[in-house]
Amino acid sequence: MNFEISKEPINIQGVIDKVVDRDAGAINTFIGTVRETTKGKKTLYLIYEAYESMAVKKLEQIGREIQERWKGAKVAITHRVGRLEISDVAVVIAVSTPHRAASYEASRYAIERIKEMVPIWKKEHWEDGAEWIGDQLEQVPYPSGKPEVKDLDE
Amino acid sequence: MNFEISKEPINIQGVIDKVVDRDAGAINTFIGTVRETTKGKKTLYLIYEAYESMAVKKLEQIGREIQERWKGAKVAITHRVGRLEISDVAVVIAVSTPHRAASYEASRYAIERIKEMVPIWKKEHWEDGAEWIGDQLEQVPYPSGKPEVKDLDE
Amino acid sequence: MNKVLFFAHLRDAVGEDFIKMDAAGKTVAQLKELLKEQYDLPRFDTVMTAINEEFCSDDDVIQEGDEIAFIPPVSGG
Amino acid sequence: MNKVLFFAHLRDAVGEDFIKMDAAGKTVAQLKELLKEQYDLPRFDTVMTAINEEFCSDDDVIQEGDEIAFIPPVSGG
Numbered sequence: 001m002n003f004e005i006s007k008e009p010i011n012i013q014g015v016i017d018k019v020v021d022r023d024a025g026a027i028n029t030f031i032g033t034v035r036e037t038t039k040g041k042k043t044l045y046l047i048y049e050a051y052e053s054m055a056v057k058k059l060e061q062i063g064r065e066i067q068e069r070w071k072g073a074k075v076a077i078t079h080r081v082g083r084l085e086i087s088d089v090a091v092v093i094a095v096s097t098p099h100r101a102a103s104y105e106a107s108r109y110a111i112e113r114i115k116e117m118v119p120i121w122k123k124e125h126w127e128d129g130a131e132w133i134g135d136q137l138e139q140v141p142y143p144s145g146k147p148e149v150k151d152l153d154e
Numbered sequence: 155m156n157f158e159i160s161k162e163p164i165n166i167q168g169v170i171d172k173v174v175d176r177d178a179g180a181i182n183t184f185i186g187t188v189r190e191t192t193k194g195k196k197t198l199y200l201i202y203e204a205y206e207s208m209a210v211k212k213l214e215q216i217g218r219e220i221q222e223r224w225k226g227a228k229v230a231i232t233h234r235v236g237r238l239e240i241s242d243v244a245v246v247i248a249v250s251t252p253h254r255a256a257s258y259e260a261s262r263y264a265i266e267r268i269k270e271m272v273p274i275w276k277k278e279h280w281e282d283g284a285e286w287i288g289d290q291l292e293q294v295p296y297p298s299g300k301p302e303v304k305d306l307d308e
Numbered sequence: 309m310n311k312v313l314f315f316a317h318l319r320d321a322v323g324e325d326f327i328k329m330d331a332a333g334k335t336v337a338q339l340k341e342l343l344k345e346q347y348d349l350p351r352f353d354t355v356m357t358a359i360n361e362e363f364c365s366d367d368d369v370i371q372e373g374d375e376i377a378f379i380p381p382v383s384g385g
Numbered sequence: 386m387n388k389v390l391f392f393a394h395l396r397d398a399v400g401e402d403f404i405k406m407d408a409a410g411k412t413v414a415q416l417k418e419l420l421k422e423q424y425d426l427p428r429f430d431t432v433m434t435a436i437n438e439e440f441c442s443d444d445d446v447i448q449e450g451d452e453i454a455f456i457p458p459v460s461g462g
Contacts, residue, residue: 013167016185022240025189028182028261031170032385035179035252048384051315051377054361055384079384086176091385098189100265100462107182108258111385117363119377120384121316132316134381186462202461205392205454208438209461233461245462254385265462271440273454274461275393286393288458 002076003059005052005120010078015092018076024096028103030111032091034084044125048081048090051119055079058118062110066095069109070102077110079120090122156230157213159206159274164232169246172230178250182257184265186245188238198279202235202244205273209233212272216264220249223263224256231264233274244276310370312339313377318355322347331376337366339376355380387447389416390454395432399424408453414443416453432457 002018012031019027034046063075079091093110097103114120123132156172166185173181188200217229233245247264251257268274277286310331314322331339336357344352356379357364363379370376387408391399408416413434421429433456434441440456447453 012170016166020187020241022190024187024241025192027185027187029185030254030257031181031183032254033174033178033181033250036176038179049315050384051313051358051361051379054358054377057361087174087178096187100184100186103184104258104262111254115382115385118382118384119315119358119379120382121380122383123316132320132380133383134316203392204461205390205435205438205456208435208454211438269459269462272459272461273392273435273456274459275457276460277393286397286457287460288393 002074003056003063004078005050005055006078006080007082008080010080010089010092012089012092015076015078016094019074019094019096021072021074021096023072023098024074025098026100026103027094027096028100028107029095030091030093030107031089032111034086034088034090036086038124041126043086044127045086046084046090046125047123048079048084049121049123050079050081052081054119059114062113062118065113066106066109070095070097070106073097073102073106075106075110077114079114079118081120156228157210157217158232159204159209160232160234161236162234164234164243164246166243166246169230169232169248173228173248173250175226175228175250177226177252178228179252180254180257181248181250182254182261183249184245184247184261185243186265188240188242188244190240192278195280197240198281199240200238200244200279201277202233202238203275203277204233204235206235208273213268216267216272219267220260220263224249224251224260227251227256227260229260229264231268233268233272235274310373311375312343313375315378316380317351318349318378318380321349331370331374332372334370335366336364336368336370336376339370340366351380352378387450388452389420390452392455393457394428395426395455395457398426408447409449409451411447412443413441413445413447413453416447417443428457429455 059077066073066075074096076094095103095106213231220227220229228250230248247261249257249260309328311326313326358377359374386405388403390403435454436451
């Protein structure tokens with residue numbers, strides 16, 4: 001189970017352990033954490049929800065895309081759902097590759113793809129209200145009706 | 155003690171914990187592991203040694219360079235010394251930043267700087283011999299007598 | 309019958325995680341029009357659609373038993 | 386007196402982690418020449434030098450009490 005949605009706090013070392021490989025020289029790990037301040041506004045806590053069965057499939061798809069693009073890569077991703085406090089871990093991505101450059105590139109690819117097309121949503125709670133984040137703060141139009149692979153250098 | 159040389163196995167979570175920050179949205183972790191096969195040759199184990207007092211100073215310098223270049227970054231680096239087996243962890247770099255792009259860039263910067271100028275050496279042991287790695291396999295000339303910041307995009 | 313799932317602000321607008329309805333034979337675009345008449349669905353035009361957990365296009369035709377999900381712009385990570 | 390440290394293949398060549406000698410007043414380049422006469426030091430020209438744990442240049446003059454270290458191309462990470 002390298003791709004998971006978790007209702008419990010994520011064990012980071014557990015995600016890393018899934019990609020350990022005798023022919024890996026590098027493991028890149030990306031950990032998304034709950035930031036207190038966004039655009040000057042103080043977040044109290046977040047609620048993440050997922051279309052869980054589809055989210056797991058889409059994480060698996062990201063894993064396959066990475067293995068096609070970066071030879072020898074191993075990938076594991078766990079995304080948390082439920083209520084998260086400041087500094088809590090929302091997502092852990094671990095990618096092992098033979099050489100280091102690919103581990104950075106593939107890890108970055110994974111987080112960008114998650115933000116593009118994995119059905120997970122967050123609701124930010126502030127002192128004066130709450131809102132589902134998505135098209136409001138991070139405008140993501142889908143002119144084709146489907147998410148496309150974007151240029152990650154943008 | 156965010157910058158350490160360790161004779162014991164590195165506790166990855168322990169390094170990550172040092173950079174947790176309420177205003178961090180991202181923590182990038184780079185883990186260098188001992189790869190079994192390099193250029194078709196099978197490694198049995200590695201010995202790492204360091205000029206320890208200077209290595210710690212140089213890791214601290216990398217931390218300062220990162221904080222100057224990426225606002226709000228927190229950095230922790232631990233490098234192992236001694237005998238390492240295949241898949242053992244040689245180095246752990248953790249960088250937290252408010253936004254994710256900077257965490258990738260700063261982490262990559264840290265590993266490139268380590269490979270350029272932190273006084274740590276590895277001796278590779280194969281079935282048919284052993285050799286200190288450095289100018290032999292990974293030609294690094296220092297025309298000025300000092301390491302310079304290279305273009306990381308090379 | 310078809311199960312139609314709503315998430316995030318759409319779920320708040322509909323007041324249900326899902327509804328059951330007969331949408332077989334309709335295109336996704338037709339289903340969207342129908343739902344817009346029944347519910348006040350903010351920003352419904354920026355929403356993606358999945359049939360049986362795969363993204364689909366507005367022209368795709370819904371089959372008997374398909375599970376339809378409306379996917380607002382995602383914000384995981 | 387000065388402490389002169391050797392690492393990696395240089396330590397193997399010298400057979401010692403360090404030696405003590407009086408190098409005060411010499412430039413780093415002069416010390417390197419002196420050591421090359423005493424030891425067989427492979428690839429000594431690609432080696433960096435540190436004085437008191439800071440990289441220095443071949444023109445720098447060694448002071449009494451300075452700790453000199455020869456730093457072969459590094460291979461950490």
